[in-house]
Amino acid sequence: MASFELDTSELRSLAADMRQVDSRLARWVRPVVEKGAVNIKDDMRRKMAASEHFEPVARSIGYDMTEGGFGDQGEYVAEVGPSKGSPGSLANIAYFGGANGGGGSVEDPQAAADRELPNFRNALADLAEDLVLG
């Protein structure tokens, strides 16, 4: 998968906090995290597809879900980005340019993560409310 990670520090903090919550809530968190990953992936694909030079890289953008934490439970991580190999390896140039600068013509993937963050927060808040209030 991708050589760079899109989690913001706030997202990571939220993921870490999930280890502390009731197991009732934790098992419903994974779909929320995965939905966020899908939204970020789609956003990044749209931005890459809009590039005249790097459009083929769009289809290499995907996501991986992993579970961690104590006993491999309670921490859900989504890693979103281009896969290595053709055409995904061109993503580095698209995002960050080459040895001589240049490139960098496609929006920084961090922006897609930043845009999704409010939705992710709201989805977690809604989930918590549903579980507490029934």
Add this chain to the structure above:
Amino acid sequence: MIGHLEAMKSLLEAAGLNVYLIDATGATKWPRVTITPGYGRTGVDRPVSDDRDDLDEDIRVTCASLTADSLLRVTSKVRAVLSPGNGVRRLDVPGRSAELKFLRHEMTSVDRNATDVATNRDPIYTVETFHLVSTPTT
């Protein structure tokens, strides 16, 4: 924006580095540093000049060299100059209060499309992002 990039260039050149703005294609000296405005932050319009009231931008700094040792030294030096201790560096830009701070390391890779003609070696490069915040002083 250009005034800020030139202020960064001056700081790095004073530290003995070869520095270019935006594009170093055709340069022959190694190692070298290229300063490029980032793509822009979500919800923040791209500035078209330094006349704009506030700047809140990411600046990309690419360090390139033909050996790993050299690259690591240059990358470390750039960070020490532009964000000492990963803290804030004030930039000397007339009419502005400008601060720069290391944000994150983006990538390290080999560029196989920028082979050095003299040595036939492919350069290794790092890209690091610095966060620029600047406001007018008047």
